[in-house]
Amino acid sequence: MGEAYPLYWLELHWHCEMNHKQSNKGIELTAIPWLRRLLTSRWPQWMTVTGFLAVFIYSIAAGFLGTEVGSRNLAITLIWIAWWGLLILILVPLGGRFWCSVCPIPAPGEMLQRGGVLQPDGRHPRGLGIRWPRRFRNLWLQNIGFLSLAIFSAVILTQPKISAAVLLVLLALALGISAVFERRSFCRYLCPVGGFIGIYSLLSPLALRVKDPEVCRTHPTKDCYRGNEHGHGCPWMTYPGTLDRNAECGLCMECLRTCPLDNVSLIIRTSGTDLTPKTQRPPLRMDEAFKGFIMLAAALLYSIVLLGPWGEFKLAAFNVGSLPWLAYAGALLLLSLIILPALYLMGSGVSHLLSPDKSISLRNRFIHSTTGLVPLGLGAWVAFSLSLFLINGSYIPITLSDPLGWGWNLLGTASTSWTPMISGWIPTLQSIVLFVGLASATSISVKSLKGSTTLSTRSLLAMTPTLLVNASMTGFLLWVLV
Numbered sequence: 001m002g003e004a005y006p007l008y009w010l011e012l013h014w015h016c017e018m019n020h021k022q023s024n025k026g027i028e029l030t031a032i033p034w035l036r037r038l039l040t041s042r043w044p045q046w047m048t049v050t051g052f053l054a055v056f057i058y059s060i061a062a063g064f065l066g067t068e069v070g071s072r073n074l075a076i077t078l079i080w081i082a083w084w085g086l087l088i089l090i091l092v093p094l095g096g097r098f099w100c101s102v103c104p105i106p107a108p109g110e111m112l113q114r115g116g117v118l119q120p121d122g123r124h125p126r127g128l129g130i131r132w133p134r135r136f137r138n139l140w141l142q143n144i145g146f147l148s149l150a151i152f153s154a155v156i157l158t159q160p161k162i163s164a165a166v167l168l169v170l171l172a173l174a175l176g177i178s179a180v181f182e183r184r185s186f187c188r189y190l191c192p193v194g195g196f197i198g199i200y201s202l203l204s205p206l207a208l209r210v211k212d213p214e215v216c217r218t219h220p221t222k223d224c225y226r227g228n229e230h231g232h233g234c235p236w237m238t239y240p241g242t243l244d245r246n247a248e249c250g251l252c253m254e255c256l257r258t259c260p261l262d263n264v265s266l267i268i269r270t271s272g273t274d275l276t277p278k279t280q281r282p283p284l285r286m287d288e289a290f291k292g293f294i295m296l297a298a299a300l301l302y303s304i305v306l307l308g309p310w311g312e313f314k315l316a317a318f319n320v321g322s323l324p325w326l327a328y329a330g331a332l333l334l335l336s337l338i339i340l341p342a343l344y345l346m347g348s349g350v351s352h353l354l355s356p357d358k359s360i361s362l363r364n365r366f367i368h369s370t371t372g373l374v375p376l377g378l379g380a381w382v383a384f385s386l387s388l389f390l391i392n393g394s395y396i397p398i399t400l401s402d403p404l405g406w407g408w409n410l411l412g413t414a415s416t417s418w419t420p421m422i423s424g425w426i427p428t429l430q431s432i433v434l435f436v437g438l439a440s441a442t443s444i445s446v447k448s449l450k451g452s453t454t455l456s457t458r459s460l461l462a463m464t465p466t467l468l469v470n471a472s473m474t475g476f477l478l479w480v481l482v
Contacts, residue, residue, distance in 0.1 A: 026207070026269030030256065039253050039266065045102065053104035056167065058403070063164025067405025071418075073160040074403035077395045079167070080157045085389035087197075088381050096204030097197055100250040105170055106187050109178025114232065127178060132185045132237075139287040142195030143294055147336065149192055150298050151329045154305065154317035184235040187250060199291050200378045201246040202274040202283070203440075208240070208249050208256070208266050215263045216241025224255035224264065231257030240264055245274045247288070272440065275371050276447045282367035283448065284374075289366075290341070292373030296473065297336035299380035301328075303480045307387055344369050347465035369466040371448045372441030376470055379437020380477055383430040387481065390421045427482040434481075438474040442467055 030036045038044055055078070063075030070076040091099050115126050155162050170191075177186040187194050210216050216224075216239075224240045227233035231254045234240065238248045240255045256264045275283045284292070304310065305317045305328070316324035348366040360368070397413040399405075408414065445463060 026205075026267035028211075029266045029268060031265070036256075040257050042257075045253070048102045049104055049107050052102060053107050056104045056171070060164045060167050060171075062403050063160040063167070065404060066160060068160060069405060070158040070160060070163075071392070071395045072399060072402070072405040074399045075160045075163050075167075076158065077392075077399040079163065081389060081392050082396050085385055085393065088385040089389065092197055092200050092204070093378065093382070094204065095206050095251075096201030096246045097249060097251050098206065099197060100187060100194060101252050103187075105191070106174045106178065106184055108171070109175040109186065110184070110235065112175065113178050113183070128180050129182045130180055132181050132189055136189060138189075138285065139195050139198070139291050141190055142192055143287065143291055145190060145192040146195060146291075146298075147294060147333065150294075150332060152320060153298075153302070154314075155320055157306075158318075183233075183237055184250065185237075188236055188248075195291055196295050198247040199284070199288050199295075199374055202374055203272050203378060204246055205268050205271045206251075206266070207246055207269060207273075208251055208253075208264065209243060210240050211263050211265050213241055215261055219261060219263075221260075223258040223260055227254070228258050228260070231255075233258075245283075247274070272375070272444055272447075275374060275444050282364055283371055284367055286367060289370040289373070290337070292370050292377055293340040293344075294336040296373055296377040296380060297332060297340055299377060299384050300473070300476065300480075301332050301335065303380075303384050303477060307384065308480055343469050344373075344466065347469050350465040351463060368448045369445065372445040372466065372470050375437050375440035375444060376473060377437075379433050379440070380473075382437075383433045383477060383481055386429055386433065387426055390426055391423065392418075393421055394419045430481050431478060434474050434477055438470060441470045445470070 030039065059075045059078050062073055066073045066075065087099055113127050113129075149156065149166065152162075156166055157163070173190070174186045177190065178184075216222075219241075221228075222239070222241075223230075225234050225238075234255055235252055236248060236250045240249075240259075243249055251266075253266075256266070305313045308314075312324070313328070316322070316328040319325050345366055348362060348369045351369070352360075352362050352365050355365075394416065395418060397411070398416050398418075401411040401414040401416075402408040403410075445466060
């Protein structure tokens with residue numbers, strides 16, 4: 001493994017010489033001996049991934065072979081109710097990219113690349129190992145992929161065969177990409193789920209960071225990136241010595257296993273730390289800003305179509321290929337790519353005129369203004385998913401007992417009646433979540449401004465247009481959901 005990735009040697013040394021500062025303050029979880037042993041052992045992670053892969057394949061089979069009634073098919077209830085609820089309500093807000101560390105989709109391709117399941121075998125990676133094209137090392141392809149799925153989401157979320165086909169395509173695509181390109185190129189640059197997990201992971205209190213960047217800078221072999229007999233080189237093509245954001249780390253723990261200097265740690269710190277800029281450079285890139293627009297637009301439109309009282313919108317989303325569906329698809333694209341960006345650009349323009357500090361370009365001010373989209377968008381998705389999960393969650397035990405809708409009763413719960421959970425509390429919970437999202441968006445926007453310029457009464461007033469846009473988005477969601 002020591003000679004596995006020679007092409008990166010000069011690039012790694014260049015990254016080290018950058019020697020940028022990192023904020024690693026927090027509680028070090030890996031200082032707990034039993035937890036460190038758990039994280040460095042391959043068996044728990046391997047068993048979890050293997051179990052999820054078996055469930056994933058079984059869900060695909062259920063989608064193709066089982067009943068076409070979505071609420072009675074495991075492919076719908078397990079993936080789009082149980083998994084989605086777990087992901088959005090718990091894993092992403094608290095664990096960031098934790099799901100990526102146990103996701104089954106890249107597992108077959110990664111096994112193909114490594115030629116094994118557990119320990120490195122010392123040989124060169126299998127497959128062609130081509131580097132991902134530099135022009136596509138961003139989120140734009142993921143943005144296109146997510147929008148493409150979002151346009152058809154109404155049928156994907158409710159029709160088992162279509163859902164199973166999409167899951168199978170993702171599995172095959174991940175395997176194909178792994179055979180041609182290096183490491184987890186699919187996860188980092190193509191996966192439509194990984195894209196939004198990445199930007200929302202910037203809010204997570206859980207982070208993997210090095211303890212002392214100087215130790216990494218002076219260490220000659222860079223085992224964390226290249227790998228050694230104890231572990232593989234970073235699958236996410238990230239050098240931990242300069243890692244300062246959650247978005248580029250899949251929490252696979254390979255660097256924790258390979259670091260010979262015990263300089264890697266898993267920490268709990270203040271939520272949203274990654275969105276606080278250290279310089280005038282915005283904490284997001286333009287592709288990430290547009291991911292925020294796309295996610296917020298999808299949450300707004302899904303809330304109208306799937307949870308709102310307007311039947312005509314629901315029919316439009318389901319009648320794929322019809323004129324109403326084309327209008328629905330057009331509305332999603334317009335809202336994501338034109339309307340929301342235009343609102344924030346206008347707000348940034350007014351802020352630029354009002355601000356006493358003209359050293360920040362309008363482009364950077366625009367991207368700074370979009371940092372609030374991260375907590376705002378996550379709040380919108382949590383509010384949407386609360387309703388989706390609590391109203392439909394009772395279908396899960398039914399389909400676990402009768403996964404194909406064939407009249408089985410494996411667990412004795414097939415005859416359980418559909419019963420919404422705490423339905424009377426859902427509007428209250430959604431309101432709390434949306435207000436917390438708005439408060440977090442306001443706080444992070446102010447911190448973003450503070451990190452890029454000198455605060456003054458006038459500069460704070462200049463933020464008003466952007467904050468009003470955030471408040472209007474929250475107000476609209478409250479009107480739709482509550």
